[in-house]
Amino acid sequence: MAVRLEDELKAYARSIGLDAVGIAAAGPFAPERDVLLDRQARGLRTTFEEPDVELRTDPQRLLPGARSIVAVGVSYLSRAHVPGARDGESGADGPRGFLSRYCRGPDYHVYLRERLRLLAAWLAARVPGARTYAFADTEPPIDRAVAERAGLGFYGRSGLLISPVYGTWLFLGGLLTDVQLEPDPPWHGTCGNCTRCVDACPTGAIIEDGVVDPRRCLSYVTQMKGSLPEDLREPLGNMIFGCDVCQDVCPYNRRPSVRAGDHPELSALPQVGGDDGPLLAELIRLSPATFRSTYARTAAGWRGKTVLQRNAAVALGNSRDPRAVPLLAEALGNPSPVVRAHAAWALGRLAAALPDLAPEVREILEQALATETEPAVRQALSKAANDAKTPAGTAGETPVRPGGPG
Numbered sequence: 001m002a003v004r005l006e007d008e009l010k011a012y013a014r015s016i017g018l019d020a021v022g023i024a025a026a027g028p029f030a031p032e033r034d035v036l037l038d039r040q041a042r043g044l045r046t047t048f049e050e051p052d053v054e055l056r057t058d059p060q061r062l063l064p065g066a067r068s069i070v071a072v073g074v075s076y077l078s079r080a081h082v083p084g085a086r087d088g089e090s091g092a093d094g095p096r097g098f099l100s101r102y103c104r105g106p107d108y109h110v111y112l113r114e115r116l117r118l119l120a121a122w123l124a125a126r127v128p129g130a131r132t133y134a135f136a137d138t139e140p141p142i143d144r145a146v147a148e149r150a151g152l153g154f155y156g157r158s159g160l161l162i163s164p165v166y167g168t169w170l171f172l173g174g175l176l177t178d179v180q181l182e183p184d185p186p187w188h189g190t191c192g193n194c195t196r197c198v199d200a201c202p203t204g205a206i207i208e209d210g211v212v213d214p215r216r217c218l219s220y221v222t223q224m225k226g227s228l229p230e231d232l233r234e235p236l237g238n239m240i241f242g243c244d245v246c247q248d249v250c251p252y253n254r255r256p257s258v259r260a261g262d263h264p265e266l267s268a269l270p271q272v273g274g275d276d277g278p279l280l281a282e283l284i285r286l287s288p289a290t291f292r293s294t295y296a297r298t299a300a301g302w303r304g305k306t307v308l309q310r311n312a313a314v315a316l317g318n319s320r321d322p323r324a325v326p327l328l329a330e331a332l333g334n335p336s337p338v339v340r341a342h343a344a345w346a347l348g349r350l351a352a353a354l355p356d357l358a359p360e361v362r363e364i365l366e367q368a369l370a371t372e373t374e375p376a377v378r379q380a381l382s383k384a385a386n387d388a389k390t391p392a393g394t395a396g397e398t399p400v401r402p403g404g405p406g
Contacts (some may be wrong), residue, residue, distance in 0.1 A: 004182075005126065005127075005179075005181065005317050006023060006181050006182050008071065008126070008150070009021075009119075009122070009126075009133075009138055009181070010025075012113075012119070012122050013070070013119055014029060016115050016118050016119070017074065017111075017115055017263060017265075017267070018070075018072040018073070018074060018115055018119070018270075019073055019074055019075045019170075019259075019261060020072065020073035020075075020147075020152050020163060020165065020166060020170060021070065021071070021072050021073075022070075022071045022147065022152045022184045023068055023069070023070055023071070023150055023181045023182065023183050024069045024071060024146060024149035024150035024151075024183050024184070024361050025067070025068065025069070025183045025386065026059040026060075026063075026066040026068055026069050026176060026177075026365030027059075027403060028057060028058050028059070029057040029058075029142060029149075030057070030059075030093065030344060032056075032057050032142055032145045033053055033054070033056075033057040033058075035318070036053045036056060036057065036142075037053055039211070039251075040053070040269050042254050043215075044211070044212075044213055044214060044215075045214075045377040046214040047114070048221060048223075050139075050140040050201050052140070055140045055173075056140045056141060056142055057142070059176050062133050062139075062141070062176060063131060063133040063176040063177070063178065063368060064137075065131070065178040066133070066176045066177065066178055066286065067177070067178055067179065067180045067181075068176075068177050068179060068180060068181040068183070069141075069146050069149075069150065069174050069175070069176055069177075070117075070119065070150075070174055070175040070177065070181070070218070071143075071146045071147045071149070071150035071152055071172070071173075071174045071242065072112075072116070072119070072172070072173050072174060072175070073147060073152055073166065073170035073171065073172050073173075074108065074112060074115075074161065074170065074171040074173075074261065074263065074266075075166045075169055075171075075259060075260060075261030075263070076101060076102055076105075076108065076169050076170070076171055076261055076263070076266055077166065077167070077169035077258070077259075077260040077261055078100070078101070078260060078261070078267070078268070078275065078313075079177075088304055094279055094280065094281050094321070094323055095238065095279075095280045095281075095315070095316065095319040095321045095323065095324060096138050096238065096273060096276060096277040096278060096279055096280060096303065097238050097239070097240035097273075097277050097278050097279075097283060097312060097315045098237070098238050098239050098240060098242075098244075098277050099240055099242065099273070099278065100241060100242020100243060100244050100273065100300075100302060101169070101221065101242075101244060102171070102242060102299055103124050103241050103242055103298045103299040103300035104268035104269065104272060104273075104274070104275065104298065105265075105266040105267050105268050105269055105298065106265065106269065106297055106298065107297060107298055107299045107301070108171045108266060108299055109136055109137060109138065109299065110173055111171075111263070111265055111266060112136040112137075112173045113134065113136050113173070116134040116135075116136060116173055116174075116175055117134065119175055120134060120175055120177075123175075123177060123179060127179050130177055130178065130179045131177065131178045132175050132176060132177045133173070133175070133176040133177075134173070134176075135173055135174055135175075135176070136171075136172075136173035136174075137171070137172070137173065141174065141176075143172035143173060144159075144160070144161040144172060146172075146174050147161050147172050147174075148161060148186065149171075149186060150183070150184055150186075151184040151185055151186050152170075152172075152187070153170075153187060153189065154186075154187060154189040154190070155210050156168065156191055156197070156210070156252075157191045157194070157195065157197055157206065157209050157210060158197040158198075158210075158212070158244065158246040158247075158250070158252075159206070159210045159211065159212045160189075160247065162189060162250070162252050163252075164177065164187060164189060164252075165257075165258075165259050166258065166259055167250065167253035167255070167258045168247045168250055168252065168253055169247070169258075169260075169261070170244075171255065181329040183216055189252075191209075192291060194251060195252065195372070196249040196251065197245075197246035197249055197250060199249075200245050200246065200248075200249040201246060202218060202235040202237075202243075202245060203216040203217070203218060203232065203235050204216060204248070205217040205218070205396075209332060210369040216232070217243070217311060218232070218235060218236055218239055218243040218245075219242045219243040219244075220238065221236065222236070222239055222241050222242060222243070222307075222311055223241070223303050223307065224307075225303070225307065226338060227338060227341060227342070227376070228310070228314065228342070229381060230345070231340075233314050233317070233318075233345065233349075234318060234349075236311070236314055236315070236317070236318065238280075238315040238318060238319065239311070239315070239320050240277075240278065240283065240300070240308060240311045240312060240315060241300040241308065242300070247318055247359050252280065252340075265328075269294070269297065269298065271294040272294050272295060272298060272300075272314075272334075279310075280312050280315055280316050280324070280327065281323075281327055282318070283309065284309055284312040284313060284327050284328075284330075284331050284343075285330070286305055286308065286309055286312075286315065288305060291305040291308075295308060306336045306338055306339060309331070309334065309336070309339045310336075310338050310342045313328060313339060313342040313343045313345075313346045314342055314345070314346060315345025316328055316343075316346050316350075317342075317345060317347070317348075317349040317350055318349065319320045320348075320350070320353055320354060322350075322354065322357060324346070324350060325347065325350060325357060325360065325361060325364070326344045328346050328347045328350070329343075329347070329364045329368075331343035332344065332347075332364070332368040332372075332381075337374045337376060337377050340368075340372070340374070340377045340380075341374075341376055341377045341380040342345075342380075344365060344368070344377065344381045344383075344384040345380055345383075345384055346382065347361050347364060347365055347384050347387075347388070348361070348365070348384025348385070348387035348388050349384075349387065351382040351384075351387065352386035352387050352388065358388045358389065361384075361388045362385055362388045362389065365381050365384050365385040365388065366385055369381040369382065369385065
């Protein structure tokens with residue numbers, strides 16, 4: 001009996017490290033188009049997205065004559081990961097930050113695109129003249145919608161794709177092609193009455209089933225440029241890049257059968273703290289050369305060094321750890337006004353939370369204010385110095401970064 005091209009393609013895809021593989025028809029994504037237009041009208045589009053809705057939802061715009069889409073996924077769940085565990089807590093060596101599991105190892109875009117290139121070459125060898133268009137996260141196609149149509153999973157209440165085999169821990173990508181391939185049936189999973197992700201979200205960012213307000217989503221907030229909204233700094237806790245809370249509490253991710261990936265190429269890098277999280281002392285002092293040899297190699301590096309140091313300053317302010325004071329005092333001399341302003345905020349927060357430190361912190365802030373010339377930083381220093389005068393017992397407790405059952 002002859003082996004179908006579709007089965008051969010899937011077998012080859014798995015042999016090169018693509019865990020989940022499905023096939024979808026390359027017709028327009030009409031419902032998704034309406035959703036994107038609605039989100040734009042409500043101001044819920046992120047600055048990271050392709051603004052052309054038609055380009056995102058009509059495969060013909062990207063590959064004229066496209067007939068099929070091969071959807072792929074790579075599991076980034078480590079075999080060592082304990083479901084529900086939250087990494088990045090303070091220890092004897094100082095407070096640590098939290099990096100989402102997707103950005104602890106080498107940049108997955110490189111891994112995924114190389115394998116899509118191999119898959120495209122394989123298909124072209126089997127079907128001479130075949131044309132393809134590969135995408136992995138940053139290209140226009142809505143990878144979750146493609147994966148859902150191809151039967152890899154379903155849209156969860158959190159807006160993430162949930163796979164029956166891999167949970168939410170999948171890097172997604174795909175291959176448009178003009179080769180006619182038989183599509184796979186969709187998988188009709190459901191969240192039922194479960195609202196764990198909604199209840200656990202630190203900022204209430206999941207506003208409707210499958211709809212997330214990016215302005216409140218802490219994963220998005222950690223990637224914002226410039227100054228962070230003050231009302232979102234405390235909920236960040238020690239998050240440096242990404243969040244994972246909605247994934248940690250998802251029952252699909254707690255299933256004993258959920259499958260981990262076997263991809264040593266994507267293992268957490270010791271240079272960024274591995275699975276323990278980075279030491280905030282090292283991160284706040286990050287040099288350009290060290291950034292290039294560490295974080296720039298991960299998916300957390302695309303926003304640059306300043307964003308990471310800004311987030312480290314906020315994490316130090318939320319740490320309730322006296323060892324953060326000299327680190328933040330040093331950061332008041334950082335070349336970036338954004339880092340300096342957030343270090344000022346963090347010092348004020350520490351002083352308000354740990355009143356015994358208030359006199360020392362006020363002196364640090366006032367000394368910095370005497371030489372600071374940037375208006376925004378001066379404003380932050382003045383406000384922080386005032387916060388440092390807050391009487392003991394009136395400052396809010398530093399929230400513990402949510403964990404809960406995962």
